[in-house]
Amino acid sequence: MKKLGKRILLSCLSGAMALGQVGTAFGGWQPENGAWYWLKEDQTRLAGSWLQDTDGSRYYFEADGRMASGWKQLDGNWYFLNTGMTVNGSNARPYGAALTGWQWIDGKRYSFQAPEGKMLVSAAAPDGGVVNTDGVWVDPNGNAQTDGSQGYVTGGWQSGNGAWNWIKGDGSRLAGSWLQDASGYWYYLDGNGNMALGWLPMGETWYYMNNVPSVNGVNPLGRPYGAALTGWQWIDGKCYYFQPSGGQMLAGTTAPDGSAVNASGQWVDGSGNVQINESKGITSGGTWLEGTTKRTSGSSGSRSSGGGGGSSSGGGGSSSGGGSSSSGGSSSGGGSSSGGGSSSSGGSSSSGGSSTETKKVYEDGTPEQRKAVKDVVAAFKEEYIKEGMSDFEKEMEIIRYLVENVDYDLSLEAEMSHDSYGALVNGEAVCAGYTFAFWQLADACGLEVVYESGDAWGGAHAWNKIKLDGKWYNVDVTGEDPLVNESTENGYGFDRLRNYYINVTDEVIERDHKPEMVRDMAWTGYKPGTEKYKEYAATAEKYGPTVVEYYLLTGKVDTSMSGDKWRKYLMSHPDQIRDGVLDGSNASLSIYGQRMDDGSNYFEALEETAVTAYLRKAFEEGIQRFYLTTQTKEKPEWLTAEWLVKQMGGTLENWVTNRAESYDGDYWAYEITYDGEISDLKTTEEMRKLFEEARTDDGKNVVKAKAEAKEYVTEALEAKRLMKDKPKTVTVIYEGMETERLNDEDSRDWIDYIKKVEETSMDTVIVDGTVYVICRYTLTYKTLEEYLDLEKGASNLFETSGTEDLEYLKKKIDAVIESEESDVVYVYYKKGVGEALTSELKDYVESKGMDIGISLVRQDERELSYEGVEYESIFYLVEYYGPAETKSLKKSINRDVLATPSNAQYSQ
The missing domain is CATH 3.10.620 (C8orf32 fold)
Structure with missing residues (x-):
């Protein structure tokens, strides 16, 4: 349904034109086949000539005698002969007359010189206005000035795709506008330029546009297809009165003949009963009920419903020039009802009337x-x-x-x-x-x-x-x-x-x-x-x-679902909040309002203590998306994910805070969302239970510093002698979010038999207002070979002073002599074993002569204890000097290696 557009008036001469050509005898107008001719005294038609009437209006007749209209070029000059169509104004010149002075045509302004009507080109008009080479008014910069809201328009009717359109001179459709043809009939072109048919609402005013097709050029209603009906009309069994001047339906008043119409425009009797006769007139579907052109009223006599209030009956009659602009009445298409349904009233007769309704107001059509x-x-x-x-x-x-x-x-x-x-x-x-x-x-x-x-x-x-x-x-x-x-x-x-x-x-x-x-x-x-x-x-x-x-x-009906109950429902089911999905709705919090009626989430100023109390309480009530409403325009610096973890638990990366849109303009809203599993956020009871389960009986695993955590873990490990008995997991409770915690790096320079320390789980809890971080670690221990830095299968681990171990060492001495290169031999002994082997090894070196030397270095820096067994680390420096008589160092080992045994290359 569209708003009433600008009315476009196509008017013409309202009576016989009294014309007289200068120096000739009086002639007369003659209409034929939609065109107009001037019949001279000798009964021949004026052709290829101008004609001027007594008021100075000038007309031009083509070579075949037809009166011209619209743009016309003659002898190099352009003229505009009145088409009769004007926008939002009266037609000041007769149909076909040459225009003079400034005129708007198809949205552009032109100047025509009086009295002939020649268009001014590339010059200044008498009032100083300038036109370009096309005759169009331009500003000082040469830009054409346009205004489609006034002046004359050109064009004609055209049918296609089951609709009639008025095609303007520039080829576009006239749309959203009224149009009056040369016979005085009104038409309406909708927003798409299609001629309206049937009921047509315009604000509070209703029209009925003839939707009964013409047959062989004759329309049963005596007016063109698409023209507004006037006078009394039977439509869908009820009678309405439309004003002759413009077709407006009367409603809630008295017609000119004294008959009453109700607020719906329907003829009623003295008791207000709607008069019904479904065998008369037309239907809103465009059907003509033949032979039923009259209605009878006990008080008013008969009235015609076919011709429409006694106005002229279509075509280009002698009283109006230019019948060529008829509405295309030969169209056979049946129009659809385009109005708002007042074509059929509903309800039963009031005041005890005898009429019987057969259909209701919403029932249209055949x-x-x-x-x-x-x-x-x-x-x-x-x-x-x-x-x-x-x-x-x-x-x-x-x-x-x-x-x-x-x-x-x-x-x-x-x-x-x-x-x-x-x-x-x-x-x-x-x-x-x-x-x-x-x-x-x-x-x-x-x-x-x-x-x-x-x-x-x-x-x-x-x-x-x-x-x-x-x-x-x-x-x-x-x-x-x-x-x-x-x-x-x-x-x-x-x-x-x-x-x-x-x-x-x-x-x-x-x-x-x-x-x-x-x-x-x-x-x-x-x-x-x-x-x-x-x-x-x-x-x-x-x-x-x-x-x-x-x-x-x-899918449930709950009429109590409003106010804070509704807000809490959406806050407790954030996956169902539709904000952003459909640009919000009246039922979403962005428009409905995030501020609780009870004021529980409203803060004049955001303060940590008050906000914490609300968040904890709201969470206990099942809230999963939190809204803080406040007069604080800027988000406080402390309102961060870290702060939320301290108060609520969860993990840093899953807390999100944003300033939310709110329909209410008297507060700011901040949305706080946890994107992780809601189970990450624990209740007060759940958090206390987690804390008590993680805490040792003596409370020693609750620490305030990393050093305390190391001390507690070391004590727990040393309490068991054998590796297989040492704990595989250990729990440390850190007080405060800022406390530095143990990590895998610590295992490299802390307890030498620990291979890896891995934090496998963590919980943040709040107990009695204090934040604790519960960390659970998994411990992996080194094997004996890893502990002693031995390769798997190495033979330089001496558990006894037996012959097999001594033979291994002798072979190392022989290898130095044979290669004539010094070497270092690492050996790990159980405590008490190495001394006897060392003495025997020195004896073996002396038996080989003075070309080599051997010294023993005991490595005591490391406390070597594995599963309760103590080990000592010893390495032998075997140096090769060469022949005894030279006493010179032939090749010497790099003694820097000896300073850090853990970096030495082992000889197996």
């Missing part, structure tokens, strides 16, 4: 179309409506059906898209179609619904109000079924409703809707501000957006 709609309604009830459903649940099912089965008619051209037939049968509708379909389905389910019309999003719009438990609510199904990115596809379904406009109050919907009329089942309208309109006021919230949202999320 009997066949109405039957098709009723079949859809019956199928809907059978599939969607179940026994025991509440009125609210029925309403939800109606919305489900419409958003899943109807697409918005972006073209505004689909057949019956303004009616329930378009929505329920064709599956395509505009707002009126959605609204009537909702009304019809709801009525079939026993729900009380009315039709609301007005303005929304910059154009005319329609929606419903529904009564639940005796209270009214606004429902705009069209707004719940939008197109995505101007496409023709509906981007949502019932499972992703926006929930902007379901069961909202007047206050909420009037944020972007402006109601102008509410209509009941009798199609009686009530305007805002009247006492009757107030009866439909929507102020209730019992079945409001939060109850709707909860139903969408869970």
